[in-house]
Amino acid sequence: MKKTKVGIIFGGKSAEHEVSLQSAKNIVDAIDKEKYDVTLIGIDKEGKWHLNDQSSYLLNSENPKLIALNKSDDNVAIVPGSATNQLIHVENAVSLEQLDVIFPIVHGTLGEDGSLQGMLRMANLPFVGPSVLGSSVCMDKDIAKRLLNAAGIKVAKGITVKRPNKDKVNFEDAKELLGTPMFIKPANQGSSVGVSKVKNEEEFYAALHAAFQYDHKVVIEENIVGREIECAVLGNDDPIASIPGEILPNTEFYSYESKYIDEKGAELAIPAELTEEQVRMVQTTAVEAFKALECEGLARVDFFLTENGELYINEINTLPGFTKISMYPKLWEISGIPYSELISRLIDLALERSENDAKLKNTVWE
Incomplete structure (x- = not known):
């Protein structure tokens, strides 16, 4: 069976660079090597793209506080507008082997805000996760809240x-x-x-x-006083929602360190202790929000559930963490989709969307 060639792009210039490195490591470890050939492209904090070897792409990989990209001497660049040979070696302009799909696990600005997605679209490279509009809308908390309000979904004032x-x-x-x-x-x-x-x-x-x-x-x-409930969504036109989970922070609020560095910073209760009615409400609202904000592929929807049963959306994350303590893959694992299968489904969804996009006309005159 011919393997699908997957490019994993990670790192980036944002403040979430180190989180992205952790996510990439977990994806590389979990991806089905029988189905996929993996090419690693690490973006350093200056924005340079490095072609990395799987045996040495990270430094201090087991320490979240010290983890770093091991920069290679082989820099690559993307070529917009080409149907093939979209990536080239900078030194000699020789093309990389053609990739079938990209898994962009670049968190934060310039990674999940539509910037990278737009570049990949211009290069005709299918990619995992929402496209330009959904990515940029969800990244901007102000715009996302306006659209959720318009859809009748509660958000904090x-x-x-x-x-x-x-x-x-x-x-x-x-x-x-x-x-x-x-x-x-x-x-x-x-x-x-x-x-x-x-x-x-x-x-x-x-x-x-x-x-x-x-x-x-x-x-x-x-400040919305309530339980911190999270729900994972997966799909394109007909998305599905996971079993909800609950964040139980051991600090005053669920900080960056609690999410990605300190394994004791919070407990993850999966499934969350909710009534059947509350589970349905969380799942239904998660899918409604996913659609309202034009998401595709994946997203994690974060809620506050108040004592009187009101449900507020805190935010929607379109490229959630894939670290070993991240909620998105854990929610799907408990919902019956193991990590490796989840990665395969996300890749399939990316290819499905690309095939649908290719059917659209790009000319008026026949």
Whole structure:
């Protein structure tokens, strides 16, 4: 049987670079080597693309705090517009072996915000996960909340502040509208990067300053008191939802370190202790949100479930972590889809979408 050639692109320039390295390692370890030939392309923090060998692509691979990309001497570049030979060696412009599909596991900005997806589309390379629109919409917490509101799906009340207006935002006004504590977040970051929980005026302005270091737009949100429920979604036109799980943080909130570095930072309860009615509500809302935000392939939908049974969406992550303590693959494993099969399904969904896209006309005159 001819193997499918899969390019795994990982790393990147975002603050989630190290998380991406962990995710790539887990995908490489779990992918079915009988079905797939894997090519590794690591993006360093300066944005250079490196063709990596599977035996040496990571440094300190077992230490999440010290893990690093082992840069190679073989840099590659992508060639837009070509039906074949989309990737070339920079030194001599010789083409890489043709790849059938890309698994882009580049978290954060320039990876899951539509930038990389647009480049792959221009290069005619099928890829795992949502396309340009779904990726960019979900990455921007402000835009995602507006669309979810329009779809009748509950989200936390909030204020959006852009950099030119950052000195005009006032703690007392925010407190009157949202109460305290409140959360301050970069609009276009994931994995709790740059997120602060604030209770007073001093913390408020410090958190604004911290958030603006990561983005030109910041979201200030009310604190929703509730259980942190997560649900994984898989599919294209007819997506399905996993069994819901629950995050039980051992810290004040589910921080970057709790998610990816400290295995004791939170407990994952899978399945979550929910009634059958609550499970249906979470799964139905997860799929509705997935469709409302034009997602394809995969997404993890994060909720707050309040004491009175109200369900609020916190965010939708279109390239969720695939580390050994990540919720997305764990939810599907408990739902009956093992890690290796999950990767295969995601690749199949990418190829299915590419085949459907190829049927669209690109000319008016026959």
